[in-house]
Amino acid sequence: MQLSECPVRPAIDVVEGKWKPIVVNALKAGRLRFGQLRRQVPEASRKVLTEQLRQLEGDQIISRKALGQKWERVEYELTAYGRTLVPVLTLMAKWGRRHKKIMQKMEKRAA
Numbered sequence: 531m532q533l534s535e536c537p538v539r540p541a542i543d544v545v546e547g548k549w550k551p552i553v554v555n556a557l558k559a560g561r562l563r564f565g566q567l568r569r570q571v572p573e574a575s576r577k578v579l580t581e582q583l584r585q586l587e588g589d590q591i592i593s594r595k596a597l598g599q600k601w602e603r604v605e606y607e608l609t610a611y612g613r614t615l616v617p618v619l620t621l622m623a624k625w626g627r628r629h630k631k632i633m634q635k636m637e638k639r640a641a
Contacts, residue, residue: 541618544589547582549574551619554608557592558616561607591615 533539545551549571556562556570564583571579583606586592591612597603608616 544586544591544615545619547585549579549582550586551622553579553582553586553606554591554612554615554619557606557608558613561605564604564606567606586612 545554552571553567556567562570567583568574568576568579574582583592583594587594590609592606593609595605595607597605
């Protein structure tokens with residue numbers, strides 16, 4: 531099977547990126563302004579966060595709403611389509627916690 535034929539690839543393309551899953555997770559609670567999102571993801575630079583928000587918007591996972599004339603007054607929220615991604619990421623988080631525990635046990639045994 532070629533990479534382009536893999537049915538998981540389109541999903542990975544959407545969430546691929548260091549901060550995208552964290553952004554989706556933050557927005558599952560509701561609409562947030564850009565500054566609020568930055569506080570949720572303090573390690574991300576403004577530039578990278580902006581790029582990943584634009585990619586998520588392009589994939590119709592989030593919507594962007596500009597309030598007034600200033601760019602600082604921008605709100606983001608999950609679209610109805612984007613909310614369908616939340617259960618997927620929730621399952622991935624559950625699997626990730628389990629995997630982390632398994633890896634920690636293996637490290638302890640090796641030490």
